[in-house]
Amino acid sequence: MVTTRLDEPARALSTTEPPRRLLFGPGPSMVHPRVYAALSKPIVGHLDPYFFTVMDDIQRLLRPVFGTASAFTLVISGTGSAGMEAAVSNFVEPGAKFAVFANGYFCDRISEMARRQGAKVVRLEKPWGETFPDAEAADFLRRERPALVAYVHAETSTGALQPGKAICAAAHEVGALVIADVVTSLGGLPVNFDGTGIDIAYGCSQKGLSCPPGLAPMALSPRAMERLRARTTTPHSWYLDIKLLCEYYDAGHRYHHTAPISMFYALREALALIAEEGIAQRFERHQRAHLTFVKGIEAMGLRMHVAEGHRIPTLNTVSVPKGVDDAKVRRRLLEKQGIEILGGFGPLAGKVFRIGIMGPLATEEHVRSLLQALEEALRAEGYRAS
Amino acid sequence: MVTTRLDEPARALSTTEPPRRLLFGPGPSMVHPRVYAALSKPIVGHLDPYFFTVMDDIQRLLRPVFGTASAFTLVISGTGSAGMEAAVSNFVEPGAKFAVFANGYFCDRISEMARRQGAKVVRLEKPWGETFPDAEAADFLRRERPALVAYVHAETSTGALQPGKAICAAAHEVGALVIADVVTSLGGLPVNFDGTGIDIAYGCSQKGLSCPPGLAPMALSPRAMERLRARTTTPHSWYLDIKLLCEYYDAGHRYHHTAPISMFYALREALALIAEEGIAQRFERHQRAHLTFVKGIEAMGLRMHVAEGHRIPTLNTVSVPKGVDDAKVRRRLLEKQGIEILGGFGPLAGKVFRIGIMGPLATEEHVRSLLQALEEALRAEGYRAS
Numbered sequence: 097m098v099t100t101r102l103d104e105p106a107r108a109l110s111t112t113e114p115p116r117r118l119l120f121g122p123g124p125s126m127v128h129p130r131v132y133a134a135l136s137k138p139i140v141g142h143l144d145p146y147f148f149t150v151m152d153d154i155q156r157l158l159r160p161v162f163g164t165a166s167a168f169t170l171v172i173s174g175t176g177s178a179g180m181e182a183a184v185s186n187f188v189e190p191g192a193k194f195a196v197f198a199n200g201y202f203c204d205r206i207s208e209m210a211r212r213q214g215a216k217v218v219r220l221e222k223p224w225g226e227t228f229p230d231a232e233a234a235d236f237l238r239r240e241r242p243a244l245v246a247y248v249h250a251e252t253s254t255g256a257l258q259p260g261k262a263i264c265a266a267a268h269e270v271g272a273l274v275i276a277d278v279v280t281s282l283g284g285l286p287v288n289f290d291g292t293g294i295d296i297a298y299g300c301s302q303k304g305l306s307c308p309p310g311l312a313p314m315a316l317s318p319r320a321m322e323r324l325r326a327r328t329t330t331p332h333s334w335y336l337d338i339k340l341l342c343e344y345y346d347a348g349h350r351y352h353h354t355a356p357i358s359m360f361y362a363l364r365e366a367l368a369l370i371a372e373e374g375i376a377q378r379f380e381r382h383q384r385a386h387l388t389f390v391k392g393i394e395a396m397g398l399r400m401h402v403a404e405g406h407r408i409p410t411l412n413t414v415s416v417p418k419g420v421d422d423a424k425v426r427r428r429l430l431e432k433q434g435i436e437i438l439g440g441f442g443p444l445a446g447k448v449f450r451i452g453i454m455g456p457l458a459t460e461e462h463v464r465s466l467l468q469a470l471e472e473a474l475r476a477e478g479y480r481a482s
Numbered sequence: 483m484v485t486t487r488l489d490e491p492a493r494a495l496s497t498t499e500p501p502r503r504l505l506f507g508p509g510p511s512m513v514h515p516r517v518y519a520a521l522s523k524p525i526v527g528h529l530d531p532y533f534f535t536v537m538d539d540i541q542r543l544l545r546p547v548f549g550t551a552s553a554f555t556l557v558i559s560g561t562g563s564a565g566m567e568a569a570v571s572n573f574v575e576p577g578a579k580f581a582v583f584a585n586g587y588f589c590d591r592i593s594e595m596a597r598r599q600g601a602k603v604v605r606l607e608k609p610w611g612e613t614f615p616d617a618e619a620a621d622f623l624r625r626e627r628p629a630l631v632a633y634v635h636a637e638t639s640t641g642a643l644q645p646g647k648a649i650c651a652a653a654h655e656v657g658a659l660v661i662a663d664v665v666t667s668l669g670g671l672p673v674n675f676d677g678t679g680i681d682i683a684y685g686c687s688q689k690g691l692s693c694p695p696g697l698a699p700m701a702l703s704p705r706a707m708e709r710l711r712a713r714t715t716t717p718h719s720w721y722l723d724i725k726l727l728c729e730y731y732d733a734g735h736r737y738h739h740t741a742p743i744s745m746f747y748a749l750r751e752a753l754a755l756i757a758e759e760g761i762a763q764r765f766e767r768h769q770r771a772h773l774t775f776v777k778g779i780e781a782m783g784l785r786m787h788v789a790e791g792h793r794i795p796t797l798n799t800v801s802v803p804k805g806v807d808d809a810k811v812r813r814r815l816l817e818k819q820g821i822e823i824l825g826g827f828g829p830l831a832g833k834v835f836r837i838g839i840m841g842p843l844a845t846e847e848h849v850r851s852l853l854q855a856l857e858e859a860l861r862a863e864g865y866r867a868s
Contacts, residue, residue, distance in 0.1 A: 111754075112520035112747045114532055121527050124743060134498035135744060136522035139510050139694050141822045146500055173696070174560045174721060177739040181721045209720045302740060308525050310559070310696060310742030332718040334595045335560060335567045351827075353563040354688060356696030357510060358521060359745065361498045368497075436527045441737075 118457065120466055121436040122252045122280065122411050124302035124309050125454040127366075131307055134365035139357040147357060148349055150364050154313075155345065157367035160375045161282060161305070162297060162315040164289040170345050171363065172298070172312040172336060173356050176279040179298030179312025181209055182336040183275045187244055187296065187320070188213040189329050195242035195272070197233065197263065200224050201253035201442055202277055206246050213332060218242065224443050225254045225413065227406050230262035237266040245272045249287065249297075250280035253442065255402045255413030255450065257281075264293030273320055279303065282313065283370060284382045284410035284454050295320040301359070304382075304410055306455030307366035310359045314338075382409050385458040389451070392467040396474075397481030401448045410458070413440070413448040420479050422446055428473045435469055504843065506852055507822045508638045508666065508797050510688035510695050511840040513752075517693055520751035525743040533743060534735055536750050540699075541731065543753035546761045547668060547691070548683060548701040550675040556731050557749065558684070558698040558722060559742050562665040565684030565698025567595055568722040569661045573630055573682060573706070574599040575715050581606070581628035581658070583614050583649065587639035587828055588663055592632045599718060604628065610829050611640045611799065613792050616648030623652040631658045635673065635683075636666035639828065641788045641799030641836065643667075650679030659706055665689065668699065669756060670768045670796035670840050681706040687745070690768075690796055692841030693752035696745045700724075768795050771844040775837070778853035782860075783867030787834045796844070799826070799834040806865050808832055814859045821855055 119126050140146050151171075158169040172182045184206065188194060194215035196207045199222040207217050220236040222228060228236075228247075237245060245267040247258050260276055267274045273295040278287045282297075283304025289297055295317040302309035316324070316338070324338060331337055335353065343350040370378055386409035390400060393414055401413035416422040422439045426449070429435040440448040449470075453463060505512050526532050537557075544555040558565045570592060574580060580601035582593045585608040593603050606622040608614060614622075614633075623631060631653040633644050646662055653660045659681040664673045668683075669690025675683055681703040688695035702710070702724070710724060717723055721739065729736040756764055772795035776786060779800055787799035802808040808825045812835070815821040826834040835856075839849060 111516060112523050112536075112751050114523050114526050114747070115530075116524060117526045117530065119525070119527060123740065124525050124527060127525060130497060132522040132524075136518040137498050137500050138502060138518075139505070139513060139688075140500050140503050141505060141507050141510060141824075142695070143824070144501075144503065144816075144822065150498075174564065175739045175742065178560065178721050181719065185718075205720070212716055212718050212720055214718075300740070302525075308742065308744040309528070309740045310745055330598055332571075332598050332600075333567065334591070334598055335564050353561045354509065354686070354695040356561065356694065356742075356745070358694040358748075359696055359742070361500070362744075365498050430530075436530065438527075438529070 116434055118435045120451050120453065120457060121438045122450045122452045123300070123454070125306050125452060126456045127306055127308055128369055128456060130369060131362050131365045135308065135358050135362040137361055142355045142357060143349065143351060150360050151345060153364050154360065154367060157364070157371055158313050158315065161367065161370060162289040163287050163291065164315055167289055167315040167317050168321055169313065169315050170341060171360070172314060173353060174312055175309050176298065176300030176312050177205070178336065179300065179314055180206055180277060181333065182312070182314065182338060183296045183298050184209045185213050185331045185333045185336055186324060186338045187273060187275070188215045189327065190214040191216060192244060193218060193240065193242040195237060195240050195245045197228050197247040197258065198222070199226055199228070199254065199256065200248060200251035202248045202251060202279070206277065225256050225402050227256050227258050233263045234266035237263070237270055237272065241270045242272050244275060246275040246277070248277040250278065250408040250411060252280045252411055254444065255408055255411050256406050257408045260292040260294060268293065273323055280408060280411050285379055285408070289315050301363055301366070303452070304454055305363070305366050305370070307362050308359070310356060311363055382453070382458045385453050385460060385463050386412065388460045388463045389453055389467070392463065396467070396471055410452060410454045412451045412453065414451060416447055416449060417474070417479050420474060420477050422449060424477050425473045428476060429469060433469050435466065502820055504821045506837050506839065506843060507824045508836045508838045509686070509840070511692050511838060512842045513692055513694055514755055514842060516755060517748050517751045521694065521744050521748040523747055528741045528743060529735065529737060536746050537731060539750050540746065540753060543750070543757055544699050544701065547753065547756060548675040549673050549677065550701055553675055553701040553703055554707055555699065555701050556727060557746070558700060559739060560698055561695050562684065562686030562698050563591070564722065565686065565700055566592055566663060567719065568698070568700065568724060569682045569684050570595045571599050571717045571719045571722055572710060572724045573659060573661070574601045575713065576600040577602060578630060579604060579626065579628040581623060581626050581631045583619065583633040583644065584608070585612055585614070585640065585642060586610050586634060586637035588634045588637060588665070592663065611642050611788050613642050613644045619649050620652035623649070623656055623658065627656045628658050630661060632661040632663070634663040636664065636794040636797060638666045638797055640830065641794055641797050642792050643794045646678040646680060654679065659709055666794060666797050671765055671794070675701050687749055687752070689838070690840055691749070691752050691756070693748050694745070696742060697749055768839070768844045771839045771846060771849050772798065774846045774849045775839055775853070778849065782857055796838060796840045798837045798839065800837060802833055802835060803860070803865050806860060806863050808835060810863050811859045814862060815855060819855050821852065
């Protein structure tokens with residue numbers, strides 16, 4: 097039935113045995129054993145009554161994580177970037193003016209996606225690592241009067257945290273909807289969706305939620321849902337069409353695509369763990385771990401790339417000290433200790449280490465072990481504190 | 483740090499305990515314990531050297547499953563429908579003529595996606611369950627002279643198998659590329675990518691490959707890759723942009739998005755199991771199970787919806803006998819025996835059962851148990867063989 101030439105020889109491949117890593121990079125983060133256990137539970141069909149209870153649980157458990165009482169929550173069957181594309185493609189109508197606060201790589205990515213969906217993109221720019229003050233942000237939006245506004249709450253490429261309240265207020269003044277990228281904040285620090293005034297937010301499963309990568313949770317304000325229902329043109333993407341996805345989430349559970357069942361099990365379990373810990377307690381734990389980290393970094397004679405008060409607790413950028421090759425330090429950490437941290441890219445290539453402190457590793461004890469390993473690796477690569 | 487009102491009460495949620503199902507629906511199919519074990523292995527980062535070996539293994543192991551020696555293989559981080567959208571969005575340029583052989587639901591879906599990408603869609607139509615004879619297919623393409631042609635190899639909504647050789651030959655005559663939907667055939671019957679002359683094929687992880695849902699394997703012919711490289715307009719989708727994805731698969735491993743690590747582990751393991759069984763042996767096992775099923779169905783006095791010689795071995799449509807409520811039969815099977823089969827939809831709603839015989843359940847023994855359970859459920863719902 098198949099040509100012999102193409103036949104794969106019937107030989108045993110070794111089973112999947114990944115090396116053990118301590119994931120201190122910008123994500124994925126470490127996963128709790130209960131989440132792995134959920135991931136490997138026997139699947140049911142995507143139209144099975146049991147699966148609908150899993151979807152319901154996820155929708156409900158996402159609300160406190162986003163910090164919303166009234167938003168519609170759902171999960172996109174793709175990674176965080178699919179969430180970004182869903183946010184853009186469902187709300188950009190042809191020729192719409194799309195304003196971006198651009199201070200890092202993911203701001204560039206969302207600009208590019210908006211252009212591909214036919215938007216006219218206007219940008220307010222800042223160097224990577226800086227943030228936009230309230231008045232400057234508001235002036236830009238009053239001047240441009242866009243239909244949509246996008247900002248990245250926690251810029252993974254820079255470590256800078258952008259507050260959204262002034263952006264949302266000014267955007268709503270001019271009748272715009274606000275898209276917030278919360279990929280690196282969701283589950284690790286407050287997103288405060290309602291209090292900030294966000295209309296559309298998307299995150300990912302593999303950072304603050306400590307679940308494997310593969311899903312993008314989203315929240316949509318009543319205002320966003322209204323705009324969606326009023327849209328008359330068809331979005332370019334069928335796979336990410338939220339109007340159609342809502343019909344699958346709604347009580348009628350109309351088939352759209354086959355949901356990634358196992359990943360939904362895992363996400364539900366990760367969210368249950370967060371609910372059990374308590375969302376406020378979880379955020380405080382991450383904040384404490386972050387402060388311990390910063391103190392240790394400064395004690396080593398190193399400095400943080402982002403100014404105090406503008407840092408993301410879950411994603412720390414540390415300036416690479418003069419004379420040290422960051423790639424060598426990272427390779428040493430990975431090979432000798434199984435520790436993953438990542439470097440910078442774009443304008444920050446070779447200039448920063450990007451160190452994630454999320455989920456199970458966001459404890460003072462784990463941070464102290466990391467600091468010790470980092471110091472040893474830096475010294476081995478020639479670093480001497482001045 | 484978060485308002486108390488939004489705090490989820492710190493109560494234990496029961497852990498994920500799905501009911502045990504025998505998945506005889508159109509997919510997802512049953513998953514081997516080794517695949518579940520791989521799924522729950524500790525994750526590494528998406529830029530970890532170990533993960534690149536997993537990607538390499540998957541690319542290599544996919545080739546015999548697609549039946550190709552020279553195609554570029556990759557995996558889309560989304561379900562089969564994301565694979566469909568990747569095929570369409572990367573190859574439709576604005577205003578391109580897109581010809582569809584339309585004889586089922588997924589033909590309609592690909593037509594809709596092509597329209598959303600700006601194509602001019604032309605269709606040759608047949609009732610659900612019929613297929614296109616070679617001469618008729620070729621005439622249509624010679625008349626329309628499209629830039630792209632799409633057909634569904636195994637139509638999950640109807641159970642009909644569409645041969646592709648004449649379609650591909652005529653399409654190439656007029657300079658068109660051919661997209662084949664192999665979602666329901668990949669891994670369960672020969673796709674024969676090279677021999678048929680397919681240019682772009684996409685499948686899914688959860689049917690013939692017996693892996694959980696969430697990934698869409700793809701294969702691209704050298705001709706498709708050339709067309710992709712020559713494309714001057716930017717596709718609307720960034721997430722599914724194959725040119726960018728290739729840079730992540732290539733030796734440079736340039737970051738595009740965070741791959742769903744756990745799902746890749748699972749897919750690699752599922753493909754390893756197929757290689758160990760032997761692809762020809764696997765196809766023969768599915769064919770034998772299918773023939774046993776058809777014989778049993780006919781012995782019960784039931785009839786297959788699709789004519790002999792045009793059936794998909796992995797997805798069987800059985801006509802619902804007169805006077806029997808198909809929904810009641812399906813509910814009884816699910817609730818009393820934990821067996822999932824699905825019904826028809828669109829023009830086949832209430833008229834057929836859709837029964838998948840794939841992966842671990844594609845054995846004569848499992849088929850005999852299924853036939854017995856189905857007969858019991860039919861009799862309980864009033865069926866008497868005439």
